[in-house]
Amino acid sequence: MAVVFDKPHALTDVPMHYCPGCTHGIVHRLVAEVIDELGIEGKTIGIAPVGCSVFAYNYFGCDMIEAAHGRAPAVATGVKRSDPENHVVFTYQGDGDLASIGMAETVHAAARNENITIIFINNAIYGMTGGQMAPTSLPGQVTQTSPYGRDTDHCGFPIKVCEMLSELEGPEYLERVTVSNVKNIRNAKKAIKKAFQNQIDGKGFSLVEVVSTCPTNWGMTPQNALKWLEENMLPYYPLGCYKDRSAKEETK
């Protein structure tokens, strides 16, 4: 018998602290599988955010750095530029980290076409602090700090990160994926692999937005959370590639 599926090497044995059914674990595994397949664990440096995935540094076997809230792209810029030839650098950030407090760092790293890979988890909520409204919370979404539903007259609209960044000249690759089922997981992995390969090929800023769940703070079972994601998140955050400069140039 041959092993057709097992824990990737780039994932440590440390049990993950995530709640049951949280999709962070799936995305961690996909990133680790890609690191394995590209054979880059020894030269990869990951940057963990502040938020639920703050402990990502315990789960990846490569060197890891814990950044201040929202600053991961700036930290990644430093790490990458310290040895551009030999460092493969990725950040792993949630929506509050990347699209709220760290928006300037995100936009400017994209504008510079910084040669880094960003894995962006969009689950429309602040998980670690117990379920507050995120920059990507949907209109009407009930959270601890929007108890009557997100009122767009009062606190504005969610930010569509891929759409927004795609208006910039800078970034190389922007794609939105999800991990709601096996087929989507396969597509998500393809996108993540491309985002790392782009960096290795020197193509520049590659961001993969992963539409994800937060069963605990959404107040749902893991199964219902995936259903809610497909019915509510995906219409607002359509999956697909929002920018792929190299592919576009090839088709010209």
Add this chain to the structure above:
Amino acid sequence: MAKLTFKTDKCKGCGLCVDACPKGLIKLASDKINQKGYHPAEITDESACVGCAACAMMCPDCIIKVER
């Protein structure tokens, strides 16, 4: 014919693997409780498993090893 190995102590009983199995072969063991206090996932009829690894792919905690 496939072989599934569950790291039962790491299972959080979320049940995503249960829904993922196209043949409905996985269930949460209602008669067992693991170290973490969850009913862990297990396979009911391994002989019927084709080793597609859908369960393993959905598992957020990477506890399922699939051999074929």
Add this chain to the structure above:
Amino acid sequence: MADKILMKGNEAIAEAAIKAGCMHYFGYPITPQTEVAAYMAKRMPKIGGCFLQAESEVAAINMVYGVASTGKRVMTSSSSPGISLKSEGLSYLAGSDLPALIVNVQRGGPGLGGIQPSQADYFQATKGGGHGDFKMIVLAPSSVQEMADLTVKGFDLADKYRMPTMLLADGTMGQMMEPVSLDYEITSTVDKPWATTGTKMEREHNIVTSLFLKPDELEDLVIERYERYKVVEENEVMYEEYMMDDAEICIAAFGIAARVAKNAINEARKQGIKVGLIRPITLWPFPVAPFKKAANQVKEIISVELSMGQMIEDVRLASECKVPVTLCNRTGGMIPSPEQVLEAINKANGGAK
């Protein structure tokens, strides 16, 4: 002995940093230190280094954090309002035990304040560079030559003790031109096995973090850090004494204030007044011993500062309140004149005539 060249203080910092092996600089424009960035922008591409203008001071200090994590020498520079923005990063650098050099060419505050020279960030630099229990080594140059020398020294100390080091200058020092010699022999290399440069699949992964949720673990770490600070206090204090041998009045002043004070002291000596100067070069660790000694020798200590009196608190502590410690100051971007200091000396000597 190398030839001396005429340089602005800000440029001397930049060139000295490069000489010290710093190949990465991140900054954001702010008066009166922008020449550091401009110099780096010109030089770095020519020597295979990296200059990057960040989107904010916050981003700049976090880029510094990134390079520092990989064990390479790195610096940023700014002026007072920009340093406030960097204080988040300073706390994280300290909390992750990362070495880096941060330059503050001070201007008047608070708020946007002004663009004229100031020493009003003394508290910020020496008492609270950010949240949490930590210290930075703080170096205060008083000449363009010292701007350069202390830049090199700052990198060495940061590496040696794994902590952020601040060069605390002011607008005058930054803009002033003086002959300077930049003849350094960089020999000290500190082993950095903690650096995140990739495991090469040869070792366990390194983790750079300031997060420790278990309180006993965090307490142990902070205590270990303070043990290291104690070693810094024992070994790295720097100060200059000027005419202190027979002094009956002591002036305490650093940076540009010390230069003004020296002029006043020279004038007072001509009048027969026995006055001397203690000039702290390290503001943290503070030179406690010379002030403690002076307190048994002089009848008054005058703290000359470009602020409402910040270092004066450390002078009082060091001299254990044995003699009066008075303040001679200007603030908001104003500089005390030698005449003003002379008047204070006269007053201390028995009243102005």
